[in-house]
């Protein structure tokens with residue numbers, strides 16, 4: 001029989017790396033099983049739902065955080081407190097350690113976001129600087145946050161992963177967790193498939209942190225059929241326009257945020273410009289040439305979507321939108337058009353990109369449904385600690401909340 005660990009953690013992203021670091025710092029013996037490679041940057045993966053929705057993610061060391069835009073906000077604080085997860089202390093610890101702050105003014109340009117902020121203020125639009133995990137002294141304003149920051153200015157879960165390994169964590173890469181090994185109702189280990197074929201690993205507890213798309217697959221394959229049923233993806237639509245006298249192209253994307261409609265109408269919007277031609281082509285398709293050589297602003301409308309998507313044991317995904325989602329997207333579109341006009345976009349260039357997408361996913365092992373208030377499943381010693389446990393769509397960047405949950409959870413484990 002192979003060596004037995006205190007904890008086996010599946011996945012090295014926001015939830016897994018944060019948890020591994022905390023447990024290793026307490027002297028626990030931790031093994032991390034990671035499906036992807038230990039390379040940087042990770043490839044940008046687009047999973048397609050049966051309905052044609054694009055779901056952005058990444059597989060490998062650091063998980064989707066490697067490609068994130070470094071936006072960090074507290075979300076679902078009240079809802080999680082309702083389940084006994086009082087996270088204020090963990091949020092504060094993370095905000096302090098990662099120096100979370102509104103994007104530094106030096107990363108915004110006079111003729112770009114600084115001008116936009118003035119115009120929005122005059123027009124009564126509540127646009128604010130986005131809170132970021134970016135060290136402005138290292139940022140070269142290349143705009144490639146979501147392709148993997150080339151200078152290390154952006155914080156990613158790789159930092160926690162490296163800290164975990166420095167404190168003794170072992171990681172096996174390119175090894176996919178398939179199914180939890182259960183004996184007399186208790187989790188004992190995990191069955192995996194790696195470069196050398198099938199292998200079993202054993203631990204006193206197994207914690208799934210494989211993300212909102214893959215954790216439910218492992219759960220279902222381990223007999224927890226309730227998993228995978230309430231997927232959200234924080235559905236987004238993109239609006240864009242050519243803005244002759246405002247150029248935000250040399251700023252980090254998602255530099256400003258508007259949350260004034262979040263609580264009552266369930267949407268927020270943010271902005272970006274794309275310098276990367278391949279990405280521009282992907283987003284704007286036949287319109288790409290119009291935007292390639294002109295200053296433009298893309299407005300990302302992101303909603304709190306109904307958690308009605310589904311993951312199946314064979315890894316297929318069903319995710320469309322409901323009538324309420326459509327209404328939220330349309331109301332967000334109206335706000336986006338108003339904003340673009342204030343930004344001076346030429347009316348004939350204001351267009352909506354066809355197609356829905358989302359980069360945040362979860363609720364597929366929701367707290368109160370699939371896991372209890374200690375994040376334990378109905379199988380003893382089998383826990384979940386990632387976006388899957390979120391109770392609903394936040395409609396806001398979730399990574400800070402996922403990490404706060406992981407920190408809180410580590411404190412509850414002996």
Ligand SMILES: Cc1cc2nc3c(=O)[nH]c(=O)nc-3n(C[C@H](O)[C@H](O)[C@H](O)COP(=O)(O)OP(=O)(O)OC[C@H]3O[C@@H](n4cnc5c(N)ncnc54)[C@H](O)[C@@H]3O)c2cc1C
Pocket residue numbers: 010011012013014015016033034035036056057058059060061062063064065066067068069070071072073146175176177178209210211212214215218359360361385386387388396397398399400402
């Ligand atoms: C392009 C992009 C931009 C984003 N920008 C932001 C942002 O600015 N702010 C924000 O808050 N959020 C952002 N997000 C979302 C954020 O990155 C995710 O919500 C967060 O990383 C989810 O954390 P997680 O621990 O649930 O999963 P992940 O971080 O995705 O980690 C899951 C890990 O599990 C591994 N894994 C999966 N299946 C298996 C298996 N069977 N066996 C072993 N390992 C497995 C994966 O390879 C991965 O490493 C962005 C996402 C994308 C894709």
